[in-house]
Amino acid sequence: MIDLRRIRVGVEVSGRIQWYEGLRVKASGTKYANPLQNECTVSIDGLNATTRNMLLTETSPYNKSKQPSRLILEAGRVSTGVFRLFVGDIVSAEPSSPPDVTLTLKAKTGNGSARDIVATSSGAMSKLSEISAGVARDCGVRLDFQATDKNIANWYFCGSKLKQVERLQDGGGVKAFIDDDVLYVKDEAGAVKGRIKIVNQNTGMVGLPKATEKGLDVTWLIDGESSLGGTLRLESKFNPSLDGDYIIEQLKFDVASHDDPFFYQATCKRA
Numbered sequence: 514m515i516d517l518r519r520i521r522v523g524v525e526v527s528g529r530i531q532w533y534e535g536l537r538v539k540a541s542g543t544k545y546a547n548p549l550q551n552e553c554t555v556s557i558d559g560l561n562a563t564t565r566n567m568l569l570t571e572t573s574p575y576n577k578s579k580q581p582s583r584l585i586l587e588a589g590r591v592s593t594g595v596f597r598l599f600v601g602d603i604v605s606a607e608p609s610s611p612p613d614v615t616l617t618l619k620a621k622t623g624n625g626s627a628r629d630i631v632a633t634s635s636g637a638m639s640k641l642s643e644i645s646a647g648v649a650r651d652c653g654v655r656l657d658f659q660a661t662d663k664n665i666a667n668w669y670f671c672g673s674k675l676k677q678v679e680r681l682q683d684g685g686g687v688k689a690f691i692d693d694d695v696l697y698v699k700d701e702a703g704a705v706k707g708r709i710k711i712v713n714q715n716t717g718m719v720g721l722p723k724a725t726e727k728g729l730d731v732t733w734l735i736d737g738e739s740s741l742g743g744t745l746r747l748e749s750k751f752n753p754s755l756d757g758d759y760i761i762e763q764l765k766f767d768v769a770s771h772d773d774p775f776f777y778q779a780t781c782k783r784a
Contacts (some may be wrong), residue, residue, distance in 0.1 A: 516590045519772045520770045522555055523585035526571045527578065533557060540586055542599055546690050546742040548679035549640040550621060551622040553586060558615050563614050565608065572606040581625035584618055588735060588768050596738045598766055600693040606778050626652045626674040635668040641685045644668055648677040659699040659706055660687040675694040692741050704760045704784060708743025714750055722749055728759050728782040735775050739764060745781050758784040
């Protein structure tokens with residue numbers, strides 16, 4: 514029996530989430546294990562005119578609401594349920610031309626924080642973990658601090674709230690990035706603890722892994738939540754020379770409810 518796919522899209526407006534499922538949906542995006550904003554594009558067919566116009570109005574960049582509308586993308590299988598692929602602030606909503614009116618939503622992680630300016634400073638010495646907690650609080654996300662704690666002298670920042678993540682990475686000598694609604698801070702050479710993905714022919718690997726200058730690119734069927742920044746353990750039957758542990762630096766996803774794509778594609782470096 515075929516285990517059918519499930520893809521559902523949530524749009525959060527003024528704190529209320531409306532879910533859309535059972536429609537023709539295509540979605541793709543890229544996540545980065547660095548301060549770059551994760552991005553996602555979702556196309557939905559089959560919405561009635563009232564719903565489509567409501568979404569276009571509420572998610573318009575000209576809407577005067579101070580709270581940005583959010584996009585939530587979940588995918589999975591009928592037998593196992595759905596898991597979260599992406600969460601971000603909607604930056605644009607556009608309809609296509611008739612007769613097949615498709616609504617395309619584009620979103621970026623933490624885009625609402627990119628518009629807000631903040632000025633922060635600390636004493637002569639501050640712990641990196643305390644500074645990280647302040648950055649997470651300003652960006653409205655949870656903190657997962659896994660780096661070696663250290664003292665930072667004369668911390669000062671003035672700019673957009675989201676830019677603090679980049680400043681944190683540079684000033685602390687760590688890797689800092691936001692994945693959905695969590696700020697991860699880890700040692701530059703290490704992987705995120707608790708995130709490990711074993712990729713082989715039995716876990717859905719698609720095609721053959723390709724060696725790159727720093728590591729490899731590999732594709733597999735989507736089967737769980739993001740493992741961005743974590744460990745990828747490759748077990749290749751046809752190219753065993755690439756076997757071993759890698760750190761996922763970039764994670765692309767491509768899903769469709771009525772088409773072939775349902776993949777993760779990871780760009781990794783050697784652990």
